[in-house]
Amino acid sequence: HGHGPLNQALWPNPNQRFNNTNELDFSCQLVVGLENVGGDRAKLFSLVKEACLAGVTVVQYREKGTVRPSFLEELAVAKVLKEICRKTKTLLFIDDNVDLAIAADADGVHVGQDDASVQSIVKKAPELLIGLSISTMAELEASQAAMPDLAYIGVGPVFKTTTKKDAKPTIGLEGLREIKEAATVPVVAIGGINEERAQAVYQHGADGLAVISAITKSTNIAKTVQRLCKD
Ligand code: 3NM
Numbered sequence: 001h002g003h004g005p006l007n008q009a010l011w012p013n014p015n016q017r018f019n020n021t022n023e024l025d026f027s028c029q030l031v032v033g034l035e036n037v038g039g040d041r042a043k044l045f046s047l048v049k050e051a052c053l054a055g056v057t058v059v060q061y062r063e064k065g066t067v068r069p070s071f072l073e074e075l076a077v078a079k080v081l082k083e084i085c086r087k088t089k090t091l092l093f094i095d096d097n098v099d100l101a102i103a104a105d106a107d108g109v110h111v112g113q114d115d116a117s118v119q120s121i122v123k124k125a126p127e128l129l130i131g132l133s134i135s136t137m138a139e140l141e142a143s144q145a146a147m148p149d150l151a152y153i154g155v156g157p158v159f160k161t162t163t164k165k166d167a168k169p170t171i172g173l174e175g176l177r178e179i180k181e182a183a184t185v186p187v188v189a190i191g192g193i194n195e196e197r198a199q200a201v202y203q204h205g206a207d208g209l210a211v212i213s214a215i216t217k218s219t220n221i222a223k224t225v226q227r228l229c230k231d
Contacts, residue, residue: 028057054225079104111132189210
């Protein structure tokens with residue numbers, strides 16, 4: 001499978017993928033799937049496009065609803081998202097599904113503690129960037145060996161979230177700070193983050209943030225993204 005133009009420019013040598021990690025911007029991530037927009041594909045595409053144009057730096061395509069689309073349906077959606085992201089130079093990550101990330105020529109894959117191991121992803125798809133969810137100091141410590149292969153860690157839930165059904169206990173702003181102080185890769189805070197809470201999240205050390213509902217439920221996406229995202 002071919003590298004996207006973005007990957008090609010950034011990672012000329014697959015064995016030195018992370019030499020340029022500092023040039024990648026993980027500051028503002030929209031996590032979204034069909035379940036977050038009432039299953040409406042056209043709405044998903046227009047929302048992602050608007051968010052990308054407004055300054056979102058990463059889109060994570062995530063289908064974790066009770067009704068899962070088929071692989072081919074998800075691939076069709078992911079390919080459109082890839083095209084939108086390519087035009088705005090936004091990174092596209094796929095949640096959990098390494099095969100989908102490869103097939104859609106995404107820039108990266110985001111995995112949780114119970115998903116594919118970082119080691120197995122590196123082996124299978126060395127060109128993919130990898131984000132890993134971390135909720136506790138114990139998980140951070142247990143993931144030390146994987147750090148050189150990670151583009152960022154997703155840390156949360158910082159605040160109570162109603163969007164993720166199986167969310168872990170909230171860690172709060174102090175939990176975020178504690179993990180940030182020990183982390184060696186960019187920290188992307190997630191969970192219940194909205195326009196009002198964004199500044200506090202940055203003040204507690206986050207390098208970036210990731211949201212679902214703050215953007216999918218916004219009535220003015222451009223304004224919301226401006227307020228959420230670090231300049
Ligand atoms: N992951 P909202 S919390 C997808 O803690 C996701 O790892 C979380 O949605 C984690 O911005 C979460 O609407 C949901 O709270 C984020």
